[in-house]
Amino acid sequence: MDQDNRIGDTLLEVKNISLSFGGVKALTDISFDIKEGEIRAIIGPNGAGKSSMLNVINGFYHPQEGEVWFRGKKRESMKPYQVARQGVARTFQNIALFKGMSTLDNLMTGCITHMKTNIFLQAIWKGPAEREELEFRERVEHIIDFLGIQAIRKTPVGRLPYGMQKRVELGRALAAQPKLLLLDEPMAGMNLEEKEDMSRFILDVNDEFGTTITLIEHDIGVVMDLSDRIVVLDYGCKLADGTPDVVRNDQAVIDAYLGVSHDD
Amino acid sequence: MADTPIETNKINNDLDTFPKLLLDHAKKRPNKDAIREKDLGIWQSWTWSKAAEEIAALANGLASLGFKRGDKLAIVGNNRPRLYWGMCSAQSLGGIPVPVYQDSVADEIQYVLDHSEVRFALVEDQEQVDKMLEIYDSCPAMETIIYDDPRGLRDYDKTHLYDFEKLQDIGREFAKENPDYFLQEVNKGSGEDIGIFLYTSGTTGKPKGVVMTNNNILITARNSVKFDNLTENEEIVSYLPMAWVGDHIFSYAQAYVTGFCVNCPESTETVATDLREIGPTYYFAPPRVFENILTTVTIRMHDASKLKQKMFNYFMGVAKKTGVDMLDGKQVTAKERFLYWLGNILVYGPLKNTMGFSRIRLAYTAGEAIGPEIFDFFRSLGINVKQLYGQTEAAVFITMQPDGEIFADTVGIPAPGVEVKVNDDGEVIYRGPGVFHSYYKNEESTKETKNEEGWVLTGDAGYFADNGHLKIIDRAKDVGKFVDGTMFAPKYIENKLKFFPHIKEVVAIGDGKDHCTAFINIDLEAVGNWAERNNVGYASYQELAGHEEVYKMMLESIEQVNKDLSTDSLMSKSQIHRFLILHKELDPDDGELTRTGKVRRRIVAEKYSVLIDALYNGSKDCYINTEVAFEDGRKGSIEATLRIQEAETYTPAPATKGAN
Numbered sequence: 001m002d003q004d005n006r007i008g009d010t011l012l013e014v015k016n017i018s019l020s021f022g023g024v025k026a027l028t029d030i031s032f033d034i035k036e037g038e039i040r041a042i043i044g045p046n047g048a049g050k051s052s053m054l055n056v057i058n059g060f061y062h063p064q065e066g067e068v069w070f071r072g073k074k075r076e077s078m079k080p081y082q083v084a085r086q087g088v089a090r091t092f093q094n095i096a097l098f099k100g101m102s103t104l105d106n107l108m109t110g111c112i113t114h115m116k117t118n119i120f121l122q123a124i125w126k127g128p129a130e131r132e133e134l135e136f137r138e139r140v141e142h143i144i145d146f147l148g149i150q151a152i153r154k155t156p157v158g159r160l161p162y163g164m165q166k167r168v169e170l171g172r173a174l175a176a177q178p179k180l181l182l183l184d185e186p187m188a189g190m191n192l193e194e195k196e197d198m199s200r201f202i203l204d205v206n207d208e209f210g211t212t213i214t215l216i217e218h219d220i221g222v223v224m225d226l227s228d229r230i231v232v233l234d235y236g237c238k239l240a241d242g243t244p245d246v247v248r249n250d251q252a253v254i255d256a257y258l259g260v261s262h263d264d
Numbered sequence: 265m266a267d268t269p270i271e272t273n274k275i276n277n278d279l280d281t282f283p284k285l286l287l288d289h290a291k292k293r294p295n296k297d298a299i300r301e302k303d304l305g306i307w308q309s310w311t312w313s314k315a316a317e318e319i320a321a322l323a324n325g326l327a328s329l330g331f332k333r334g335d336k337l338a339i340v341g342n343n344r345p346r347l348y349w350g351m352c353s354a355q356s357l358g359g360i361p362v363p364v365y366q367d368s369v370a371d372e373i374q375y376v377l378d379h380s381e382v383r384f385a386l387v388e389d390q391e392q393v394d395k396m397l398e399i400y401d402s403c404p405a406m407e408t409i410i411y412d413d414p415r416g417l418r419d420y421d422k423t424h425l426y427d428f429e430k431l432q433d434i435g436r437e438f439a440k441e442n443p444d445y446f447l448q449e450v451n452k453g454s455g456e457d458i459g460i461f462l463y464t465s466g467t468t469g470k471p472k473g474v475v476m477t478n479n480n481i482l483i484t485a486r487n488s489v490k491f492d493n494l495t496e497n498e499e500i501v502s503y504l505p506m507a508w509v510g511d512h513i514f515s516y517a518q519a520y521v522t523g524f525c526v527n528c529p530e531s532t533e534t535v536a537t538d539l540r541e542i543g544p545t546y547y548f549a550p551p552r553v554f555e556n557i558l559t560t561v562t563i564r565m566h567d568a569s570k571l572k573q574k575m576f577n578y579f580m581g582v583a584k585k586t587g588v589d590m591l592d593g594k595q596v597t598a599k600e601r602f603l604y605w606l607g608n609i610l611v612y613g614p615l616k617n618t619m620g621f622s623r624i625r626l627a628y629t630a631g632e633a634i635g636p637e638i639f640d641f642f643r644s645l646g647i648n649v650k651q652l653y654g655q656t657e658a659a660v661f662i663t664m665q666p667d668g669e670i671f672a673d674t675v676g677i678p679a680p681g682v683e684v685k686v687n688d689d690g691e692v693i694y695r696g697p698g699v700f701h702s703y704y705k706n707e708e709s710t711k712e713t714k715n716e717e718g719w720v721l722t723g724d725a726g727y728f729a730d731n732g733h734l735k736i737i738d739r740a741k742d743v744g745k746f747v748d749g750t751m752f753a754p755k756y757i758e759n760k761l762k763f764f765p766h767i768k769e770v771v772a773i774g775d776g777k778d779h780c781t782a783f784i785n786i787d788l789e790a791v792g793n794w795a796e797r798n799n800v801g802y803a804s805y806q807e808l809a810g811h812e813e814v815y816k817m818m819l820e821s822i823e824q825v826n827k828d829l830s831t832d833s834l835m836s837k838s839q840i841h842r843f844l845i846l847h848k849e850l851d852p853d854d855g856e857l858t859r860t861g862k863v864r865r866r867i868v869a870e871k872y873s874v875l876i877d878a879l880y881n882g883s884k885d886c887y888i889n890t891e892v893a894f895e896d897g898r899k900g901s902i903e904a905t906l907r908i909q910e911a912e913t914y915t916p917a918p919a920t921k922g923a924n
Contacts, residue, residue, distance in 0.1 A: 141304035146415070151533035153305065204416060 007228065008036035010072075011212050012057065012180060017066035019052055019236075026052040027063065027236045034180065039206055040214045041223045044233035045256060050216045051093060053233065054182050057214070058090050059083035071179075084113045087179035091169045091186060093216075099158035103149060103168050104140065106157055110175025111136040136175075143171045146208070147201060163194035170201060174209070181205070183215040187222060195219065199226060220257075224248065232256070280455030281478045283319075283356040285520040287450065290316035293496065293523055299345045302530035302538055310345060312523065318346075318432070320446045323353040325435030326384065327445060329408055329426075333358030333452070336380050336461070340364045340373065340395075341388025343502045343528045346412045346428055348516060350386040355459060355478075356450050362461045362473075363507040365859045366392065367852075372471075374399040376463050380473055380704060381405040386428075390416040393425065400424065455479040461704055462509050464656050473704030474509075474656045484659040484698035485517035487680040491664060492626055498524035498546040499623070503535045508860065509656040510630070514548050539620030547627040551634035552861065554649070556789075557619055558638050559765045563793045579607035580644070587612075587644030592668050612645045621647050628652055630660075631860065633736070633755075635763030636672035643670065651675050653736060657713065657720055658682070659698030663734045674733035684734065691740045692726045693719045725753075742865060744775025750837040752780065754865070757838050760828065764821045766790045769850050769857075771868055773876055774838065781879040782843040783872065784818055785850055791817075806847045806904055815909055818845060822911045836916035842879050843911060844886070846872075847904035853893045878908060 013033040019026045027049045034040045042050045055061040057068065059078045068075045070086060078086075089110070097106050114136075115122075121129040144150055147167055152160060157168055166186060173181055186202065187195045199222055205211050217223045223230060224244040232239040232253050240250040247253055279285050289298065294313035301308050310318065326337070337354035339361055341347050351361040362380045364373055366388065373395055377385070383405050385396055389412065396409045397420075410426045411417060417425070439446065459478040463471040488494075502515035519526050524546075529538040565576050586600040596604075616622050627642070627649045634651065642649045648667070653675035654660040662684060665676035678684040682696030695718040702710045714720045725743050726736040737743065738755040746752050754772040757780065761770045769785035786809050794817075795802055802808040826839040850856040855867050869876065871890070878886035889903040 138304065141306075145304060148531070150305075150530045151537070207418065208415070 006210075007038045010034070011036040011070070013069040014053075014056070015067045015069065017053075017056060017063045017068075019049075019056060019061055019063040025236050027056070027233075030066070030233070030236075030238050032231045032238065032241055034212060034214055035229075036212055037206070037210055038212060038228040039202070039226055040212075041227040041230045042214065042216050042233060043218075043220070043223055043230060044239070047235075048233040049236040050233055051184055052236075054090065054184055054214070054216060057180075058088050058182055081113070084176065087177075088182065089173040089176040089178035089180075090182035091166075091173050091184060093184040093188065095162075095165045095169055097157045097165060097169055097172070100156055102154050102156055103152050103160070103171075104144070104154060106168055107140040107143060107171050107175050108136060110172035111139065113176050139177070140171075140175055143174050146174075146204070147171050163190050163197075166190065166194075166198065167201070170198075170205075174205065174211075177209075178211060181211050181213045183213065183217075185216055185218065187217055187219055195222060202226060280482065281355060281450070281453040281457065282352050282459070282482075282516075282520050283450040283453060285482075286312070286316050286319060286352055289520070289523045296496065296523060297525045298519075298523070299348065299526045299528065300542075301345050301528040302534070302541075305530075307527070307541070315345075315349065319349045319352045319356065320439070321432040321435040322346075322349055322428070323356040323435065323446055323449070324438040324442075325426075325431035325433075326353060326359075327357055327442075327449070328434050328438040329384070329431075331357050331359055331384060333449075335359045335384065336362050336382045338362045338364055338377050338380075338382040338385040339387075339506060340385065340392045341366050341412065341506075342532060343504075343506055343511070343515065344388060344412060345528055347386060347388065347506060348526070350410075351460070351516065352520075354384075355453065356446060358449060358453055358457065360458055360461055362463070363505075363512070364463065365505050365507045367505075368859065369853075370395045370398045374402055375470060376473070377406060378403045380461055380463075383407045384410065386410045387412070389413040393417060393420070453478070455482065458701065460512065462512060462656050463507065472706060472709060475701040475704050476659060477701050480659050480698050480700060481513070481517050482521065483681070484661055484679075484696075485513055485521045487697070488513070488661055488664070489518055489521050491666075491680050494518060494522050494524065494546060494626075496523035498522065498625075499527060499542055499544050500524065500546050500548075501527045501529060501535070501539050501542050501544050503529050503532070503538075504548070504550075505859075509654075509660055510548060513660045514546075536620070540618070541620075543620060543623040545623050545625045547621070547624055549627070549629055550631040550861070551629050551638070552632075554629060554634065554638050554642060555765070558641055559787065559790050561615065561619075562765060563790065566793070566797065576611055579603075579611040580641075582607050583612060583644035584640065587646060588640060591643055591646060591648060592670065608646070616645060616647065621645075624648070626650070630654060632862070633759045634672065635759070637763060639672040652679070653734060654679075655722060657700045658694060658696065659700070661698060662692075662694050662696075662722070665733075669731075669733070671731075671733060674729055674731075674735045676733055678734075686727055687721075689740070690725050690727070692722045692724050692734065692736070694722065695719045746774060746780075746837055747776065747778045748837075751834065752838060753835075756835065757782070757825070757829070757840070758863075760825045761821060766794065766817060767821060769863065771850075771863055771865070772838075772840070773869070773879065777880060779841045780838045781876075782822070782840045783868075783875065784843055784845045786814060786818075786845060788849070805849070806902065809845045809847055810904070810907065815845065815907065818843070819909055819911055826911060826913050830914035830916050833916065839913040840911050841913055842908055844875060844879065844906045844908045847888070847906060848890060848892060848902055851892070853895065854891075875906065884908060 010033045015031050017030045018028050042053055044050050056063050059080045062077050117129040117132055157165060187198050206213055227244060229243055230247045231241045232247055234256040239252045239256055240247050279288055289312040295311050297309045298312040298315040299310050337359055339347050339350050354361045362382055364376050387393055387396060393411050400406055409424055410428055410431055412428045414427055455478045457478055458475055459481055460476050461473045463473050502511060504511045515526050527542045529535045565573060582603045586596050586604050589596050624647050627647055629649060630652045650665040650670055653663045661679035662682060663676040664679045682694055684694045687693050699718055699720055723740050724736050725738055725740040726734055729735050738753040742754055744752045752774040757772040758770040761767050766787050767784060768787040771783040772780055774780035800813055822840050822843060829835045829839050852859050857863060874888055875886055885905050885907050887905045889901055891899055891901050893899055
């Protein structure tokens with residue numbers, strides 16, 4: 001694959017982010033960038049601040065210091081749904097689907113950020129509302145085809161096995177047609193086969209739709225294989241940043257993972 | 265069968281090839297749906313005239329790549345309209361389609377493609393393209409690979425690869441310059457031409473390429489259409505492998521002969537849903553599919569409320585008594601008729617609807633014996649399930665069951681135009697219009713199987729019952745002898761056991777031994793459900809298979825079969841003395857089953873020789889380590905210590921000599 005061709009300019013940049021909850025410093029002076037079309041991983045031991053970082057990117061947390069630059073513009077403090085409208089979608093560490101709804105309906109909710117018609121038109125479901133829904137349905141059907149989940153189209157999500165739910169969650173994020181897709185531990189709790197499937201989908205999403213992906217993952221093998229560049233966090237600080245090879249040979253990273261005494 | 269006029273050797277000269285039939289349908293019924301596929305959640309249809317246009321475009325595309333008469337086009341993938349069109353496109357140019365089982369691993373495909381000197385391959389998706397590229401260098405004749413679904417193939421080296429649609433565009437350009445080429449080529453074709461190579465899955469050795477002429481396939485298809493009064497209004501769902509002769513006849517030949525509509529499911533996992541949506545009028549399935557449906561129904565009824573269970577059981581009793589008789593056109597009383605009518609409203613109708621059989625007019629099963637309970641279950645619901653007996657070399661039909669003469673234990677009377685007899689060795693032989701041309705590049709086997717007068721050996725032992733219907737006992741080469749010389753027909757015993765829903769597969773052993781023993785495979789779905797209802801915990805297939813209670817359940821079934829066998833003077837010797845439950849499912853990927861799901865006895869016997877020894881040396885258990893292949897080709901191993909269970913045997917009932 002031609003890397004230079006696939007990866008473009010900077011899509012999102014975080015500059016000197018610091019975030020604390022009361023006296024607890026979750027993130028300290030973190031800066032890195034995400035380039036268009038790349039697969040970017042954030043790794044680190046438990047409690048390193050990975051999910052907090054993701055929550056900052058999608059606007060759920062507001063850092064006390066630092067700036068987020070998205071598509072060349074400094075982003076003002078926003079609500080998560082406003083960030084979502086800008087083209088940032090995510091999946092969650094603990095699956096957050098609507099358990100009682102079918103796969104299809106869950107995916108349809110992913111389109112909502114793009115909905116232009118208002119609630120009254122939707123209620124009458126005529127003209128533009130109907131056209132819009134048909135358009136969304138077609139988009140969703142393409143995703144169903146893409147993820148190979150035709151057989152569970154009408155199945156309530158709560159009845160699906162865990163690995164399948166993860167796949168549906170990815171589908172819902174894709175339905176929003178994101179510029180930037182944030183995946184919070186997409187492979188947690190999966191068996192080997194499910195991990196292989198999910199890795200395939202992540203690569204395919206990146207390749208087929210050109211979506212920029214940022215993921216948090218504990219399975220280092222998977223991360224090293226999938227990612228173009230990796231940020232390593234530990235205790236809220238950035239330890240290293242670079243290609244898998246660079247990160248793999250970084251002494252600070254090795255120490256963090258193999259464990260050295262932290263009490264001074 | 266005398267009252268149906270049959271054309272055996274004559275065929276309408278104008279319509280003796282598939283492309284000619286296609287053009288005929290495009291003229292006669294241009295706006296009737298020819299084929300459908302569920303894609304993006306919607307049934308997409310192509311009419312006969314649209315299909316003809318697509319096929320011509322593809323054929324012209326192939327022609328522009330240098331596809332000549334006699335060239336072979338491999339077809340690998342699930343049932344998709346474009347793959348069926350590929351067959352007809354190749355035939356339009358005088359070429360030969362070679363469908364290949366889509367789940368075969370690269371090595372198996374390599375043998376077939378190399379043996380048949382395939383130059384072109386039409387494949388479904390990335391998975392199949394990968395296989396093709398893997399074997400590309402070991403198939404010297406191979407040139408071009410055409411793929412239907414471009415997903416994931418964007419960054420592939422396109423030197424030998426063509427996108428289906430792009431090739432059609434090339435074909436349309438080609439047609440502008442050579443407007444008459446397609447028709448000229450179609451008109452050059454004749455019924456005598458080789459129409460298709462069908463590779464047999466082969467229970468032993470390498471697959472053999474069965475060469476069929478257009479006449480073989482089309483005359484057989486016409487005869488069978490007439491036999492069952494099939495019309496252009498049938499709807500079928502084609503979900504069985506395209507490489508299998510049955511699919512070639514049912515989804516391709518009969519559709520081209522009558523003009524009926526073929527429906528391709530959305531994916532292999534959605535077949536059940538798609539079946540419900542289409543509601544086919546004509547249906548084909550091997551016995552195991554009917555078994556699975558019945559198992560699912562039984563399991564779901566166990567989970568239903570008491571009231572529903574009562575209603576179901578009562579009306580199934582009614583159906584059992586009257587349903588089959590009504591289907592066979594026999595007299596039933598007014599009260600029975602009323603109860604059946606009521607049952608139809610309350611139970612049979614809704615049940616058929618969930619199974620997708622609401623509109624079904626005719627269903628066939630073949631390939632293996634079907635359990636009488638299963639057979640009667642469907643027939644009692646008013647579903648006209650019939651058996652047929654056939655093989656690839658006969659273009660399917662050797663015997664068929666005419667309406668009103670349906671028996672579970674026999675396979676019917678000779679199909680129209682086919683002569684059937686039993687030779688001196690007790691082997692069933694036949695000849696007829698569907699008899700294959702030859703085995704490709706294998707004259708020796710051709711001569712062994714087909715004699716100069718056109719009689720073909722089936723390899724099956726059988727006899728005609730008193731009512732003139734053929735009864736098949738077993739594969740002739742599998743019929744063995746115990747040490748004392750009594751006949752041992754493993755299939756007969758295995759089938760009896762397989763009719764129990766919790767038993768998936770059985771291998772009976774006894775040839776050259778002094779008594780019979782068996783390996784059992786549990787049916788994970790049925791036994792798993794039983795475990796759930798009875799609070800039996802298990803973590804793996806292996807653990808469930810070795811569970812004491814499961815052994816007890818199997819023992820009961822075996823003793824019931826033993827009791828049954830003891831009443832049959834010919835078979836009483838075949839009672840099962842000892843058995844064990846295998847720790848893994850027999851699997852085609854491990855070479856233990858054929859791709860069509862038949863046991864390869866020789867391989868099983870070799871692989872599990874330790875277990876067979878243990879069955880005969882009186883030990884209580886046996887350790888075994890088996891190598892298994894995963895779907896992606898990697899290997900692993902499973903080890904287990906299997907318990908061997910003794911079963912009660914019964915002394916034969918005194919001297920009631922059964923007829924044969």
